Amino acid sequence: MLNVEHIGIAVKDFSQANGLYFRLLGVEPYKTEHVESEGVNTSFFRVGGTKIELLEGTTPDSAISKFIEKRGEGIHHIAFEVEDILKEMERLKSEGFILLNDAPKKGADNKLVCFVHPKSANGVLIELTQEIR
Numbered sequence: 027m028l029n030v031e032h033i034g035i036a037v038k039d040f041s042q043a044n045g046l047y048f049r050l051l052g053v054e055p056y057k058t059e060h061v062e063s064e065g066v067n068t069s070f071f072r073v074g075g076t077k078i079e080l081l082e083g084t085t086p087d088s089a090i091s092k093f094i095e096k097r098g099e100g101i102h103h104i105a106f107e108v109e110d111i112l113k114e115m116e117r118l119k120s121e122g123f124i125l126l127n128d129a130p131k132k133g134a135d136n137k138l139v140c141f142v143h144p145k146s147a148n149g150v151l152i153e154l155t156q157e158i159r
């Protein structure tokens with residue numbers, strides 16, 4: 027794993043949360059993006075060497091909407107950048123982690139992503155990300 031690529035935060039009100047993180051961090055998001063396949067709106071703020079990803083569910087059955095309904099707003103996942111996502115998926119599988127995707131899928135911000143089930147990672151949802159080159 028190379029570094030913490032981003033921390034994902036589930037929010038109820040995208041506009042309110044973007045305003046709050048602007049006031050908190052003193053920077054505008056460098057990108058906002060709708061990811062249809064995940065049923066989310068996302069925005070990314072650079073902070074130090076990593077990023078904060080705000081996520082709003084856009085459909086009632088999206089992972090973010092379900093998370094907020096069950097657990098409220100808050101930290102939803104930690105994303106680690108990897109050099110070779112296929113290799114890392116194989117390694118984690120062999121270590122007994124439960125992967126939520128058989129193959130990498132297209133995420134936000136020009137990345138391939140794969141998720142690790144929180145039940146196999148001490149209650150934390152892990153995202154692997156690899157830049158699409």
Ligand SMILES: CC[C@@H](C(=O)O)C(=O)SCCNC(=O)CCNC(=O)[C@H](O)C(C)(C)COP(=O)(O)OP(=O)(O)OC[C@H]1O[C@@H](n2cnc3c(N)ncnc32)[C@H](O)[C@@H]1OP(=O)(O)O
Pocket residue numbers: 034061064066068079081089090092093096097102103105126132133134135137139141143144149150151153
């Ligand atoms: C925008 C793209 C991408 C990026 O490029 O950055 C993203 O970040 S997308 C982010 C949204 N997408 C995902 O999260 C996809 C992966 N997640 C999933 O597949 C599911 O959310 C899940 C983790 C498998 C859970 O789904 P499901 O089992 O259908 O939901 P339940 O509500 O029944 O939850 C079961 C169980 O798991 C707990 N849970 C759910 N989410 C989390 C979480 N983020 N962190 C920790 N724990 C989580 C939930 O509370 C339930 O626990 P129990 O009640 O104790 O059983």
Ligand SMILES: [Co+2]
Pocket residue numbers: 032034079103105153
């Ligand atoms: Co993410």
